[in-house]
Amino acid sequence: MDKIIIRIDGAEIKGKPGQTIMQAADDAGIHIPRLCDVEGLEPQGSCRVCTVKVNGRTAASCTQPVADGMEVENDTLEIRNYRRDLVRMLFHEGNHLCPCCEASGRCELQNLAYQLGILQPDKYPYLQPVRPVDASHPDVMLDTNRCIRCGRCIRASIQLDHKNVFGYIGRGINKQVGVNGKNLAQTNVDIHDKAVALGTCPVGCIIQKRAGFFDPIGKRRFDLHPAGTKVEDS
Amino acid sequence: MSKTRVIEIEPITRVEGHGKVTIHLDDHNNVREARLHVVEFRGFERFICGRPYWEVPVIVQRLCGICPVSHHLAASKAMDMVVGAKRLTPTAEKIRRLMHYGQIMQSHVLHFFHLCSPDLLFGFGSAPESRNVLGIIEKMPELAVQAVMMRKFGQEIIKATAGKKIHGTGSVPGGVSKNLSIEERDVFLRDIDQMKKWVRSALDIAKKYTLENLDAVRAFATFNSSHLSLVREDGALDLYNGNLRAIDAGGNIIFDQVDSRQYNDYIMEEVKSWSYMKFPFIKSRGHIDGWYRVGPLSRMNTCGFIDTPEAGKALQEFKSLTNGNPNHMTLAYHWSRMIETLHCVENIEKLLNDPDLQGTDLLVRGDRAEEGIGVIEAPRGTLFHHFKVNENDQVTFCNLIVSTTNNNEAMNRAIRNVAQEHISVKPKITEGMLNHVEVAVRSYDPCLSCATHAIGKMPMEIEMYGPEGNLVDRKGQYL
Numbered sequence A: 001m002d003k004i005i006i007r008i009d010g011a012e013i014k015g016k017p018g019q020t021i022m023q024a025a026d027d028a029g030i031h032i033p034r035l036c037d038v039e040g041l042e043p044q045g046s047c048r049v050c051t052v053k054v055n056g057r058t059a060a061s062c063t064q065p066v067a068d069g070m071e072v073e074n075d076t077l078e079i080r081n082y083r084r085d086l087v088r089m090l091f092h093e094g095n096h097l098c099p100c101c102e103a104s105g106r107c108e109l110q111n112l113a114y115q116l117g118i119l120q121p122d123k124y125p126y127l128q129p130v131r132p133v134d135a136s137h138p139d140v141m142l143d144t145n146r147c148i149r150c151g152r153c154i155r156a157s158i159q160l161d162h163k164n165v166f167g168y169i170g171r172g173i174n175k176q177v178g179v180n181g182k183n184l185a186q187t188n189v190d191i192h193d194k195a196v197a198l199g200t201c202p203v204g205c206i207i208q209k210r211a212g213f214f215d216p217i218g219k220r221r222f223d224l225h226p227a228g229t230k231v232e233d234s
Numbered sequence B: 001m002s003k004t005r006v007i008e009i010e011p012i013t014r015v016e017g018h019g020k021v022t023i024h025l026d027d028h029n030n031v032r033e034a035r036l037h038v039v040e041f042r043g044f045e046r047f048i049c050g051r052p053y054w055e056v057p058v059i060v061q062r063l064c065g066i067c068p069v070s071h072h073l074a075a076s077k078a079m080d081m082v083v084g085a086k087r088l089t090p091t092a093e094k095i096r097r098l099m100h101y102g103q104i105m106q107s108h109v110l111h112f113f114h115l116c117s118p119d120l121l122f123g124f125g126s127a128p129e130s131r132n133v134l135g136i137i138e139k140m141p142e143l144a145v146q147a148v149m150m151r152k153f154g155q156e157i158i159k160a161t162a163g164k165k166i167h168g169t170g171s172v173p174g175g176v177s178k179n180l181s182i183e184e185r186d187v188f189l190r191d192i193d194q195m196k197k198w199v200r201s202a203l204d205i206a207k208k209y210t211l212e213n214l215d216a217v218r219a220f221a222t223f224n225s226s227h228l229s230l231v232r233e234d235g236a237l238d239l240y241n242g243n244l245r246a247i248d249a250g251g252n253i254i255f256d257q258v259d260s261r262q263y264n265d266y267i268m269e270e271v272k273s274w275s276y277m278k279f280p281f282i283k284s285r286g287h288i289d290g291w292y293r294v295g296p297l298s299r300m301n302t303c304g305f306i307d308t309p310e311a312g313k314a315l316q317e318f319k320s321l322t323n324g325n326p327n328h329m330t331l332a333y334h335w336s337r338m339i340e341t342l343h344c345v346e347n348i349e350k351l352l353n354d355p356d357l358q359g360t361d362l363l364v365r366g367d368r369a370e371e372g373i374g375v376i377e378a379p380r381g382t383l384f385h386h387f388k389v390n391e392n393d394q395v396t397f398c399n400l401i402v403s404t405t406n407n408n409e410a411m412n413r414a415i416r417n418v419a420q421e422h423i424s425v426k427p428k429i430t431e432g433m434l435n436h437v438e439v440a441v442r443s444y445d446p447c448l449s450c451a452t453h454a455i456g457k458m459p460m461e462i463e464m465y466g467p468e469g470n471l472v473d474r475k476g477q478y479l
């Protein structure tokens, strides 16, 4: 079957075989929020921020293939509330001080919070974990206080750089990103690797040294082009 | 053994923690000592360790809600040293100066109108219910509007240069991240004449008050002290950059043209068990006599002249009051503050007309260093930032001497002075005592007053203890 018709929030759109719901929505100009998914990398389906309801059941739109006749709910109060809670939890699990963070203004997590109308995440207690900063490498720094375990760096290193610099360590709530070596300086990471390129890490965890705050407020990525279309109501 | 009574005056700040005043009386109800206790966020010096150096100018602003720009710039200056930027590009230096003048303007205006003008215009013995900014709004609405507009002007300058009114990011190690566009500039140029006019009239209020009430001003918390500030190489007032100069109570130079990066050789800090604030003192004079004052009054005393015409003239008038000798009157801080505000507005005008502000050469780099020291004249006085940075670009050491800390001993003296006048031989707490202690502390515009800026009230509580430590009286206001 090469003609797939699905409906997202009642609007009929066309999909292609092999496409995910998210890809079909993107083609149709319908925004579905995302964090672990990024163009150019295999989808991983772990952050669940792209959750939609397909025929009444929740699914990650970045991994769910389109099928003819699907009824997808995306921009509904129920789904927005799911997403809000997921995003809030990411703030509470890490240590995020946006006003002092060089990713501010280009951070996808922060931008998503704004889109969802979360100005002060205060629903849950802050866990305030003790997380390491790896500044050993001359050009790249890893500040895991801000890591949201989206795995984009891990996939980019494997799929695009054909290296294996990043990986997860620990389990459950203690799971975090680590490096294959004693520290970053001991790996074969290079400043030109895709894994550490601006935009691979959606937050301010992997940063290129000595370049922070060079983009003035007003000229940063999301100052110019806020992703998504609107700040949703609570 | 003679016993000591303790009177506690507790200004409770609602935002930044908690300060209190204790006044210690002896058996005969004479004031033996007065102490202002300020709980500062001292954990900061440890918290910053491990962070990358380029984050410091941004993060350090969290120290203070009212003069974050001063911290932003002092830390940037320190980090200029770390990245080896010996001399900034003209555009970078001028943008930073513009930001700084905007900041001092808005801070001084806020202090003058919200906190001190009610005291000056209504008299600080007047009823506390109307002796606040609400009273000003009611009785002198025009003045209140001017204050709001002037403050806004300063804040908009901060926004145009730093990116945001608070917690901006415009200043970075080695320079700035943006220049000032022609459009941004023109908005300010349109209003500058009006600002000058209003600041002139504010200066007039402060000057008139001082001259018309000279006896009272002289009698109120006046005490001899040394003074310290940065001055330019030629001795002119310079709020952004310069070398350290200290003078004694008689106006004699203690040291002059000291490279501020050598502050450690000239200034030491004493830690006292009862206060979180450190007590800095001038090394050569020892910890007993080495204390000094900083801030607007001190700057008027240390500098030889002001290089902008109107403020320059105003300074001469100011200095002629004491025949060129240092002015030690605590209440003269207000007049000084307005002279500086005029100086800032004049400088802002000069800068706005300077095409360098539209330059595109924003950053310089040189040989990387492991240590950075940045000193600046913040609205409340000299501010020292000192950092060490390891080869991984992480901060390993941080020492800050904030303006209010420099005035620590002076504020204690001012309180003691006022307390001696108003409560000696009177073991009861009076309204007058509350008011006068409040006015004395407020003259120094200590950071703890930030919580009171909103409505211009300083919440205070006094507790008086008898010789056995028993509570004999208690009084408070705005609690």
Ligand code: SF4
Pocket (backbone or CB within 6 Å): A095, A096, A097, A098, A101, A102, A103, A104, A105, A107, A108, A109, A110, A146, A203, A204, A205
């Ligand atoms: S990584 Fe993003 S969300 Fe976290 S502190 Fe930085 S800007 Fe804020």
Ligand code: SF4
Pocket (backbone or CB within 6 Å): A146, A147, A148, A149, A150, A151, A152, A153, A154, A177, A200, A201, A202, A203, A205, A206
């Ligand atoms: S370091 Fe960045 S890219 Fe890697 S898992 Fe953490 S947040 Fe994702």
Ligand code: FES
Pocket (backbone or CB within 6 Å): A033, A034, A035, A036, A037, A044, A045, A046, A047, A048, A049, A050, A051, A060, A061, A062, A063
């Ligand atoms: S974007 Fe789909 S699960 Fe993360």
